[in-house]
Amino acid sequence: MTRPEVLAPAGDMEKLILAVTYGADAVYLAGKSYGMRGAAGNFAPDELQKAVAYCHARGVRVYVTCNTIPSDDEMAALPSFLELLEDAGADAVIAADLGVMNACKKYARHAAIHISTQAGVMNADTARAFYELGASRVILAREMSLDQIAALRAHTPEDLELEAFCHGAMCVSFSGRCTLSNYLTGRDANRGRCSQPCRWKYHLVEEKRPGEYFEISEDGGTYILNSRDMCMIDHIPALLAAGVSSLKLEGRTKSAYYAAAVTNAYRHAVDAALAGEPLDECWRREVYKVSHRPYSTGFYFGEPGQYTPDACYFSESDVAAIVKTCDADGNAVLSQRNRFFPGDALELLSPGAKPLTFTAASLFDADGLPVAAANHPQMELRTRLPVYAPAGSFLRKQRTVSLPGHAVETEA
Secondary structure, eight states: OOSOEEEEEOSSHHHHHHHHHTTOSEEEEEBSSSOSOTTSOOBOHHHHHHHHHHHHTTTOEEEEEEOSOOOHHHHHHHHHHHHHHHHHTOSEEEEOOHHHHHHHHHHOTTSEEEEOGGGOOOSHHHHHHHHHTTOSEEEOOTTOOHHHHHHHHHTSOTTSEEEEEEEEOOOSSGGGOOOHHHHHHSOOGGGTOOOOGGGSOOOBOOTTSTTOOBOSSTTOOOOTTOBOEEEOGGGHHHHHHHTOOEEEEOOTTSOHHHHHHHHHHHHHHHHHHHTTOOOOHHHHHHTTSSOBOOEEOTTTTSOOOBOOSOOOOBOSEEEEEEEEEEOTTOEEEEEEOSOBOTTOEEEEEOTTSOOEEEEOOOEEOTTSOEESOBOSTTOEEEEEOSSOOOTTOEEEEEOOSOOSOOSOBOOO
16 A cells, blocks of 8 residues: 555445545445444445445545354355445455455455454464465554553564554454443344444342342442443544554444544544644544544553443534535535524534534425424425535534543553
């Protein structure tokens, strides 16, 4: 690779289009099988073809997850799925299983092989072993520090690409290899069906007092397995200096707005790092305007710590509407998402532009009649924006409440 890659999540076609629109160099997605995010919309066979064609027409690469640990029955159906990826022109297959790797060489010969974080690559010997088996990239274990990544980079072939997560949800188990969900609910996390028991509220039950629940800690915090989200937007230069060539954003089950806003923020952060410029504060604030748990810097600078009072998500803003069409004078057709009124202070987020604060103008319905408020989900509205805004732009409304978890904790 000649430049670092912003790798965005694409849980469905809407998220893919917005990730591409807001600056992704590559997207990762899944078919209806073999992916670790069964709750995402994912892509049917014909949708996979369309997704790859859409991305390639815009110079964006497509990586398809095939990183579950398949049973014999699932392996029997794998060749036809890989042949589909070969026909579609997928740029890479993300795999965690040696048998899947071998099948890729036979049935998806033109797709590169990327080793999933599920494989838990933590050292140069393992990375070289996968390289010798035909992998062109390893997705590093999320438990690695920046110093460890730099050491691994120094002892691996130069053409072996290193991918690392830099933003999003963290799994309490080692690189996502969790068995809690399977044990507690019968839903296998290693087949994309995690029920997220790490986010549950736990109590103690004494043997002779069934039905009586006791707090685990003195301060009442009982979300004992809850991990913080990762946010490395302030440390892109350090990631690049350590040898990371692909910066991965987690979030295939998150909203389309999340995919757009986070991709946009990291696109500008990477561009600033490459130009040797400081990160503009407006892009740093973007990661707080999407739904998130309290942030940390993961394991890059030490232990990430936990947030045990609750498992809630926080956000500084709500999406008020999405731009469907807009002319050069700012006359726009919107699709409403959350209630807002004429006169409200809103913020416009458009691809490639800094967020713009403005006052909402008069609103009109699809028949051109004035409306006092945007009250109905996905109602069509017409209004005047202060500038031209391409389709896929977002109107946001600032929340007025104070939200916890806004400090990005780091030991650096």
